[in-house]
Amino acid sequence: MEFIKEQILFTFLFFFFIVSLQSQEKKIDSLKRELQIHQEKDTTRVKFLNQLALYHYRNDPPQAIAYVVESLKLAKELKFIKFIARCSYVKGVVYMEQANFEVAIDNLNNAIKHYTTINDLNGIEKCKNALGVLYDYKGEYKLSLKNYEEGKAIAEKLGNKESINTYLYNMGNIYASIGDYQKAKNNFNKVLNINIKDKDSLGMLSCLNSIATVYYEQSNYSQSLKYNNESLYIAQKIKDSIGIFQSYINIGNTYRLKDLYDKALHFYNKALAIKAASFNVKNITALKNNIAGVFYDKKNYESAEAYYLESIALSQEIDDNVNLVTAINGLGFNYLKTKKHAKALKCFKEALEIYALDYTSLDLLDSYQGLAETYFDMKKYDLALLNARELEKLAEKNKVLLHKKEAYIMLYKIYKIKGDYKKALENHEQYKIIGDSLLNKENIKKITEIEYEYKYKNELENAEKREIKLTKTVKATSKDLEKSQQKLLLGVIVFLIITILLAVIIFFLKLRNIRSKNQNSLIEQKLLRSQMTPHFIFNSLSVLQGIILNKEEEKSIHYLSKFSKLLRITLENSRDTMVLLSQELIAIENYLALQNLENESYRYSILVDKTIAVALFKIPPMLIQPFIENAIEHGFKNQNENKKIDVQLKFSGKSLICIITDNGIGINAQKESVRPYKKSLATTITSERLEILSKEFKMKGSVTVEDRQQYNEKGTIVTLVIPYKIYVA
Structure with a gap:
């Protein structure tokens, strides 16, 4: 059973990433100074406001909105269509980041309308990309791919290599979401090679994060844990609150898979306490699903139900189908454990209806698994068998080992009760094969090694300090044993101290003399200037x-x-x-x-x-x-x-x-x-x-x-x- 769909972050080439973020902070300060100096209500001020909005949209959305509202108002006063379109685009991006999809879509479509009137292909292309990202957030993958493909066609017509790379990356994310992992990896690796060549640290970061997500979906948890720890280490170094938030969630997810529920809950609560993340309701709904999942694993079904209901309400409020389906499925499993079969069936069927025709969605696997287990618990074995077979088919198609394992164990139980021992044995053997592949010793060893890699990095500087301190202690002990050398050393130290004091006195006398001359010169200058x-x-x-x-x-x-x-x-x-x-x-x-x-x-x-x-x-x-x-x-x-x-x-x-x-x-x-x-x-x-x-x-x-x-x-x-x-x- 998989309740969570999280984004796993990873950082590559730390040095370039730090330089890039420092450069961004300097750019923000520079823009603020320019905006303060430039008070004229013209297109230049509109540009400054839009740039500041884009720099703030992630970590300070209210400030970003304030900037873009002012820029749009000014652009309309100037009656400059190109800048009205640009302001609408920026406003759409800002609201999208806050998961206010309806307002974001209206602004992006309005921007396309204005760009079309002046035949600005570059502007249209950027809006298409933003709409692709937005529909990806909403889980509407067909609409997302449609906008990406239209935007990519415009970028190819314009010969814009940078935009083409962006579309390759974004389409890779869609392929990963629908389970086509090979296409996803191909796209990510193409863009990653370009980013490494161009030393684009943020681009590399995005690609590696997405590759990490693919590994997670394929149950390669050793790689996911490695990327999580690297991500947290770097996020803490650069004090990136959103990066820390996501890393906490990912580490919590890994501990949860290892059945270390208290550790998982500890990291989830640390993430929930980060104020900057609260601006994005989508992030909070995903986190509440994760916390609910931990309470479910701990058999605290009452607390799990409360968190699932909170997540459902928030997801419906922002029209977020991805986290909504996850929460509904989670609530269904929670009802199943408390023997509330009717409520459980209602939840699983409701989740299926949301993605009725989208058989690429991995949330369907949870829904079919839930239906199979609920019907089995109700002793309706034919219906349980029907849903278990559907689960096996989808798990095989999407190559998801955990759900294949659940499908085979369910089929084994059903065939055993129905008296078909041959099929029961076949499914049980398949279940053991997958179980072995998931829990082989080599995989466990890798997870253990990588789990402590982050701790070793944090302790590295302390170890070096301890080594220096130990060296000094050893030297001090040696000096105690050699009294004659100690006296000589003391004499040398006294001589050096006297020499340094004399040098300092001479230096300050010269400095005072220079300052006196400079002061006299300044007085003379003031006298000359005043007459x-x-x-x-x-x-x-x-x-x-x-x-x-x-x-x-x-x-x-x-x-x-x-x-x-x-x-x-x-x-x-x-x-x-x-x-x-x-x-x-x-x-x-x-x-x-x-x-x-x-x-x-x-x-x-x-x-x-x-x-x-x-x-x-x-x-x-x-x-x-x-x-x-x-x-x-x-x-x-x-x-x-x-x-x-x-x-x-x-x-x-x-x-x-x-x-x-x-x-x-x-x-x-x-x-x-x-x-x-x-x-x-x-x-x-x-x-x-x-x-x-x-x-x-x-x-x-x-x-x-x-x-x-x-x-x-x-x-x-x-x-x-x-x-x-x-x-x-």
């Missing part, structure tokens, strides 16, 4: 006074606005070691405009490459302005016309570069001037600042000043390589 050229302020106020006296009200207001904004930004920036590039550019633009407002004596431009997001870059303040000021005050000396200053920012090789170009007298001519001090001071201080900042930021920072004469041009060119940070909200 503004008195000559510039005086000139600005004089110009403003002249404009007011001339009663140019509009111009004076404009001038005063720019002057006050520049003062405010300068004061604010003087308090911070880093400012947004956008703020620094505003300050520079205001400075240039004020210097030029009275008579527009020169032309200027500020160019920023499209690759630079000025709202995300943060740079040290007041690095650029001194060189612009120098160009205005000294570069255009004795030059009245055709004066031009260009400021260009570009991003190249992960370096933020600012190029300040003027067409003045040139740096060489300035050096011969009477007042070269300001230029020299700006260059010197900026160089010192950049040297300190380069160490702090661990990236290049420099300043170079060249005369354009060497390029057969007039003026000066200043190149700043500015250290920066990327702003994260």
Whole structure:
């Protein structure tokens, strides 16, 4: 008798799986940051919301629903059919994971409808795959295969190898469900080889899990136990609650088959206590069936009945025929044990009606076995024989050893009572052959070895620690026996301690000295950043006074606005070691405009490459302005016309570069001037600042000043390589 249909998990290549999950967590964090920054209601925000929904649909379904509801609402407001279709698809996937099949089907069909209107084959293909998975969940295997085949045909038309592999895997699961194990293994192994080649850890995990399920259905419990223990070991390492939940169930199932019912119940209850699994009602119904089965095995029929009834109610609520039939059959066997024959027959017949024409369902084996045993108990031997023969036929067709064994023992009993001793003997011999194959010594040995493999892995690190500790103890004992060597060792240790202390003191003295120098440099920088050229302020106020006296009200207001904004930004920036590039550019633009407002004596431009997001870059303040000021005050000396200053920012090789170009007298001519001090001071201080900042930021920072004469041009060119940070909200 088989009450349970569980999914057995197995993990292959642990390293790649860990990397993949860590990468997924980083991706979620990155998407959340992007969503927080991107507040515009456009298709980009829809994409972010859908991606977050898919990342959360397994371990946090309520959050996934919140994301997809917002994305669908926004897509409808934008009236973008492709995104409406995509949102409907994501919503269908999320609800399917929670076993809310009716809502999931509506959303997936709605997505297909929208994708069809724009002839989006990729979208239709993904929906077909999702519907195939959904009907597989429901146990409607024909509909599942139909959708898989239609989706696979589209994938082949598009030449999408990845999707073709997905369909091979999913169709393999259907073949396993209907008992065609050879086809199932062929499909799984094809996809597994591709996943190993591509180092796709999650793909390998899925394939190996499915192969494990096939082994379980074929009664190869040694392999199932191995995969269960591997799965639990890895799930605990990566703290995957759903993986732990499924591993607990699978280990409980194996202990149950070995008649270790208390151990089985222990693992089932641990699984039931995992909160994250409660979002999927289908998982809970399967688990309650398993717990009921353990109580049945322990002959606690009252508790078994209660759990079966709970499972039946939950299965009917979500339209889950697979777990529903399992629960009904289990309840039937429970009634049989308590001699409630009428109720037992009703249960087995009801289970048969659900899969009336689907002779590939393994649940039918339980139903026919239950009918045969119930009629036999009621002494209705002809009806018992009819159902026992049907059980034998289906068990042979699906190659299920346990049910074949039950069929032969039932046939033996029936023929013996009916007086057909020849047939009774034949069936009894078949029963012994299968019993021997299930309980041979080699199989038992493998199960025992693999059962402890998981324990050995958990104890490995402790064993290594004990070994290290034992080694230290042995060394300590040897030292006690050699007192002279012990004294020498003590002297060496004292010498080493004194040496280390001296080294530490010297290190901290040097460190304090460096910190003092850095602090002095920072104070000097703040002082330099906080001051503004008195000559510039005086000139600005004089110009403003002249404009007011001339009663140019509009111009004076404009001038005063720019002057006050520049003062405010300068004061604010003087308090911070880093400012947004956008703020620094505003300050520079205001400075240039004020210097030029009275008579527009020169032309200027500020160019920023499209690759630079000025709202995300943060740079040290007041690095650029001194060189612009120098160009205005000294570069255009004795030059009245055709004066031009260009400021260009570009991003190249992960370096933020600012190029300040003027067409003045040139740096060489300035050096011969009477007042070269300001230029020299700006260059010197900026160089010192950049040297300190380069160490702090661990990236290049420099300043170079060249005369354009060497390029057969007039003026000066200043190149700043500015250290920066990327702003994260």
